[in-house]
Amino acid sequence: MWRILKQIAHVGLPTEPAPEANNAWRTDEDKIQSEILQILGRALCIRHVDSGSCNACELEIVAVGNPYYNIEGLGIKFVASPRHADMLLVTGPMTKNMEAAVKYAYDATPDPKLVIAVGDCACTGGIFGKSYATLGSVSSVLPVDVTVPGCPPKPIDILRGVLTALSPRIQDK
Amino acid sequence: METESLSSKYGAGFKSMRGEAPVCIADVEKRDWLRIAQAVCADDGILISLWGTDRSASSEPYIVSVTYWVTEGLLWLRLPADAQAGYPDLSMIFPAAVRMQRALFDLLGIRAYGAEDTRFWINHGRWPRDYFPLRKQFSGLEEFDNQLEPYPFVSVEGDGVHEIGVGPIHAGTIEPGHFRFSIVGEKVLRLEELLGYKHKGIDKLFTRRELLNGHLLAGRISGDSTVAYSWAYCMAVEAATGCQIPERAQWLRALLLERERIAMHLGDLGALGNDAALTFGLSQFSLLREKWVRVNARLFIHRFMMDCIIPGGTIVDIDGDGIDLLLQQCQEIEKEVQTLQVIYAEHSGLQDRYFTLGRVPPKLAKELGLCGMAGRASDQARDARVDQLMPLSVYTQLKVRKVTKKAGDAAARVLVRFEEIFESIRLLREIVRKLPSGAINTPLTSDITDGFGVGCVEGWRGPVFVALEADKHGKIIRCHCHDPSWQNWPVLEHAIIGDIVPDFPLINKSFNLSYSGHDL
Numbered sequence: 001m002w003r004i005l006k007q008i009a010h011v012g013l014p015t016e017p018a019p020e021a022n023n024a025w026r027t028d029e030d031k032i033q034s035e036i037l038q039i040l041g042r043a044l045c046i047r048h049v050d051s052g053s054c055n056a057c058e059l060e061i062v063a064v065g066n067p068y069y070n071i072e073g074l075g076i077k078f079v080a081s082p083r084h085a086d087m088l089l090v091t092g093p094m095t096k097n098m099e100a101a102v103k104y105a106y107d108a109t110p111d112p113k114l115v116i117a118v119g120d121c122a123c124t125g126g127i128f129g130k131s132y133a134t135l136g137s138v139s140s141v142l143p144v145d146v147t148v149p150g151c152p153p154k155p156i157d158i159l160r161g162v163l164t165a166l167s168p169r170i171q172d173k
Numbered sequence: 174m175e176t177e178s179l180s181s182k183y184g185a186g187f188k189s190m191r192g193e194a195p196v197c198i199a200d201v202e203k204r205d206w207l208r209i210a211q212a213v214c215a216d217d218g219i220l221i222s223l224w225g226t227d228r229s230a231s232s233e234p235y236i237v238s239v240t241y242w243v244t245e246g247l248l249w250l251r252l253p254a255d256a257q258a259g260y261p262d263l264s265m266i267f268p269a270a271v272r273m274q275r276a277l278f279d280l281l282g283i284r285a286y287g288a289e290d291t292r293f294w295i296n297h298g299r300w301p302r303d304y305f306p307l308r309k310q311f312s313g314l315e316e317f318d319n320q321l322e323p324y325p326f327v328s329v330e331g332d333g334v335h336e337i338g339v340g341p342i343h344a345g346t347i348e349p350g351h352f353r354f355s356i357v358g359e360k361v362l363r364l365e366e367l368l369g370y371k372h373k374g375i376d377k378l379f380t381r382r383e384l385l386n387g388h389l390l391a392g393r394i395s396g397d398s399t400v401a402y403s404w405a406y407c408m409a410v411e412a413a414t415g416c417q418i419p420e421r422a423q424w425l426r427a428l429l430l431e432r433e434r435i436a437m438h439l440g441d442l443g444a445l446g447n448d449a450a451l452t453f454g455l456s457q458f459s460l461l462r463e464k465w466v467r468v469n470a471r472l473f474i475h476r477f478m479m480d481c482i483i484p485g486g487t488i489v490d491i492d493g494d495g496i497d498l499l500l501q502q503c504q505e506i507e508k509e510v511q512t513l514q515v516i517y518a519e520h521s522g523l524q525d526r527y528f529t530l531g532r533v534p535p536k537l538a539k540e541l542g543l544c545g546m547a548g549r550a551s552d553q554a555r556d557a558r559v560d561q562l563m564p565l566s567v568y569t570q571l572k573v574r575k576v577t578k579k580a581g582d583a584a585a586r587v588l589v590r591f592e593e594i595f596e597s598i599r600l601l602r603e604i605v606r607k608l609p610s611g612a613i614n615t616p617l618t619s620d621i622t623d624g625f626g627v628g629c630v631e632g633w634r635g636p637v638f639v640a641l642e643a644d645k646h647g648k649i650i651r652c653h654c655h656d657p658s659w660q661n662w663p664v665l666e667h668a669i670i671g672d673i674v675p676d677f678p679l680i681n682k683s684f685n686l687s688y689s690g691h692d693l
Contacts, residue, residue, distance in 0.1 A: 056396025066459035080344035096299035133374035
């Protein structure tokens with residue numbers, strides 16, 4: 001336990017700007033983080049659904065949970081069931097073999113719900129396109145609110161995508 | 174490779190192939206198929222991959238290929254086959270062949286005769302049963318809207334036995350696949366996997382590509398191993414075209430590969446702490462991983478170093494400042510990981526969960542063909558970097574230390590990761606110290622005389638294998654990529670037996686196998 005405490009003290013608060021993060025990235029991060037906080041008041045539940053990705057997008061979605069981006073500190077959390085979710089993050093070209101499962105997950109998500117297509121494959125079908133095995137973009141199966149391009153998108157862009165999906169709703173009010 | 178001794182040992186006419194990997198290729202007949210498999214097995218060789226090719230307009234229009242890893246290197250056997258007669262089942266000798274044979278049937282329609290398990294594997298019913306995408310008569314762009322078919326799982330019967338179906342969508346941010354647990358109370362009697370959900374028709378997509386741009390697709394087969402795949406692919410292209418890449422490019426590729434290994438091991442160690450309720454481990458290691466991939470982005474454009482390796486070399490280089498940054502980071506990360514290793518080792522709650530969990534004893538590992546990082550944790554001491562399948566110019570000088578453990582449990586797989594991080598940090602230091610000067614890439618030679626090429630790279634998960642066949646115009650006829658997860662997924666079904674359902678996430682993570690790399 002002593003070592004754990006020592007290590008925590010040694011690492012310090014990771015949300016503090018690290019030396020190499022003293023750049024546009026950092027300010028961008030701070031800005032997006034504060035905006036998300038303002039809009040949400042610390043409550044958004046996200047369910048990630050992989051519709052056939054190569055696993056690179058998953059790694060970056062996992063990364064938004066690391067201490068640099070600290071998504072949970074913003075009151076956003078990834079939930080285990082679509083029934084608990086406000087938003088679906090869908091990655092990968094839509095494979096034929098995943099289509100039914102993705103539709104089930106969407107139907108199980110309570111209204112109002114948002115769908116973000118994360119990554120080039122989810123946005124357009126990417127390098128895999130349409131074939132006997134794939135349907136192309138996520139939007140060929142689900143109504144998509146926001147598309148986040150990138151192969152894979154950087155964690156900060158995934159955060160930005162989450163914010164973009166929420167903004168129009170706020171303006172509507 | 175010494176082809177004469179190989180030919181007399183296995184009774185087939187082997188020819189040595191060009192390229193960095195020591196590969197011998199032989200055309201064989203049906204009667205040789207099982208005999209050679211038995212000889213390889215008796216000699217402690219392992220099955221690397223099995224796949225099929227349509228060569229149309231010939232009396233026996235298909236070729237079934239198999240690759241073995243033996244002491245001398247890789248053996249690639251090619252067997253002509255027709256759709257009616259098929260080819261002899263290998264699964265009695267190499268159990269890992271079962272799913273490869275089922276996938277081969279789903280994609281090409283050639284059956285392994287004598288095989289017991291003939292259930293579908295990749296074709297879940299969404300396209301017709303008689304549509305075999307790898308046949309040349311099909312473009313691969315046909316569209317179907319058939320319904321999913323239920324999969325005939327093996328059911329376990331008895332008092333109190335019931336099933337839990339998990340997936341394809343899992344609870345965490347991970348890839349999809351289905352797990353069917355047959356349990357009593359919370360004890361697992363049997364686990365059966367169904368994969369193929371992420372099938373994207375990659376084998377067919379390759380046939381619409383050229384040698385020069387295939388690496389873009391190869392680098393997206395499994396994003397967590399993008400360096401390993403693109404290197405293996407480029408190694409195969411360079412072998413097929415007889416291209417000698419500059420020395421510096423070889424060393425840079427090794428540098429990228431070791432950075433990928435460290436990044437993935439850091440991420441896994443965090444997740445393995447988290448799955449055993451030590452969230453501290455997740456925050457610490459995810460922090461280190463983020464620092465690591467940010468330096469990737471600074472030095473090599475992309476956080477995961479995607480598309481940095483191209484046929485003929487690399488498109489990234491490192492200068493003096495870059496080397497300073499790299500060395501400084503190695504020192505920092507090494508120190509942090511040392512501290513965290515002590516914390517993990519002294520944490521009784523963690524060790525209590527890890528020890529004996531998901532155990533694959535060395536004997537079982539050998540029988541089932543467990544390979545790569547998980548294999549080394551079960552005393553299967555194979556590493557393509559050490560066993561001379563990868564560019565000798567680099568890896569003989571680096572003298573990679575093979576990390577092996579005998580216990581075969583989650584604790585051993587954690588320990589292998591820790592030690593491989595330290596070893597890879599040592600390699601990075603050696604690489605930048607020995608990095609030769611010169612060009613970082615070279616154009617491919619234009620006259621393609623031999624259409625075959627093989628690449629094999631020890632990725633963080635295990636050996637990534639690519640077999641390539643191209644025509645004289647540089648168009649890909651067939652490119653088969655093989656992930657070590659093919660061998661290791663079936664072993665996971667054994668690892669869980671007797672453990673409890675709540676331990677599955679931890680066992681699964683300790684292997685961290687690829688879905689996308691397997692489903693293709």
